Amino acid sequence: MPELRREAILRRWVAISDPPAIETAEGCPFCPGNEARTPPETYALREPPGPPNSTGWQVRVVSNKYPFFRLEGGMAKRAEGMYDLMNNLGAHEIVIETPDHEETWPQMELRQLENIIKAYRQRYMELRGDPRFKQIFVARHNRRSAHDYHNSLSHIVTMAVIPRRIDEEINGTLDYLRRKDRCIFCDIIYQEQRDQTRVIIDTESFLTFAPYASRYRYETWVMPKGHLPDFARITDPQISDLAYNLKTIYTKFQKALDDPVVSFILHTTPLQEAYREEYHWHIELRPRLERQPGFEWGTGFFINFVAPERAAAALREA
Ligand SMILES: [Zn+2]
Ligand SMILES: [Zn+2]
Ligand SMILES: [Zn+2]
Structure with missing residues (x-):
């Protein structure tokens, strides 16, 4: 079946x-x-x-x-x-x-x-x-x-197929690379570290932050700071640092948001002939909060009632 x-x-x-x-x-x-x-x-x-x-x-x-x-x-x-x-x-x-x-x-x-x-x-x-x-x-x-x-x-x-979401992220990555000759994910990290308002956890190898145009309330991304296309190449010291970021952000979700169910997805480069050195692996987290509007389901257009800056501030303090 x-x-x-x-x-x-x-x-x-x-x-x-x-x-x-x-x-x-x-x-x-x-x-x-x-x-x-x-x-x-x-x-x-x-x-x-x-x-x-x-x-x-x-x-x-x-x-x-x-x-x-x-x-x-x-x-x-x-x-x-x-x-x-x-x-x-x-x-x-x-x-x-x-x-x-x-x-x-x-x-x-x-x-x-x-x-x-x-x-x-x-x-x-x-x-x-x-x-x-x-x-x-x-x-x-x-x-x-x-x-x-x-x-x-x-x-x-x-x-055995590359899902549309990864395809779209890769197209965005390649388009940015063509226009600016830089990795869009590396640039996002640089920008977020400069702005600080959406940063939640900042360690040696990872940045945990609320993305600028978060689709969901308290949406959070965890991203390696170095340009790493492929999750499989993560080193043991990076694993320790990632473990710290994940434990800390889940503890903050639990405190600030009354122990929500959290959806976690790890995005990394496709394999074989579709392998992309230009891609930059990352984790996306979405706390599943009540009263999520259903507008996106019907329109494909997201509405978020918590500004990412306010979400990041609440999670930093939790
Ligand atoms: Zn990069
Ligand atoms: Zn059991
Ligand atoms: Zn992604």
Whole structure:
């Protein structure tokens, strides 16, 4: 079933999947002791070392039991009457970020956050070896509070197509480069450091700030200061610095915004022939606040009722 259907008017690809509801009747499938209820692990950190798929792990990565991608075969582009569709080729892995069912980023040791980012890097390095794949994302939606589902999970999503959003960012990057001969992301960092009003956290290797034209209330970007197209090339010292930025901004969201659900997406260069040295990887964060206006859904036009300068000030003080 997992397939990509093309919306005929705007020519947008939509992933259609219809998985069964996840059974949590026998408890959380991601908690220690339930390793047999997930597909075999693709990565785990165990200190002290132990056999695969046993307990005693600090971070564990498994394939999604109900993938919205197919790993086997090709894309099989085809038509259904006037409509276009193809197999949704790709991979979907779940990073179980902690053995603790309820622990979230504000409570976690920095060391544990570093372990999670290292798991992203390790899986990224491995998945990029498959020539069918063009783009890898890390996505994450923390849970608000205790739940029958593990609180701290992230998703590594590998796709055989480059999604429109990345395509648009790359076009913007190349257009700016042609006009000014500079990286637009590097210029944004320089401008934000000069203005200061939208900066939330400023460390040696990363800048965390509210973007100038934030689409969503309290939207926040975390960006490496050096020109780095490819997340996979992140170094261990940069991982420590990123862990500090993420823990700090999630703690600030929790304090200033009453512990919201936060959507997290990591944007990095596409792979293979689409690899872009000009791109500059970054993380975009969006607290999911109540009463988000639905205007954008109907018009494609965003309205934001909190000025980014006010959002940044509130988060700096939190
Ligand atoms: Zn759990
Ligand atoms: Zn740059
Ligand atoms: Zn982006």
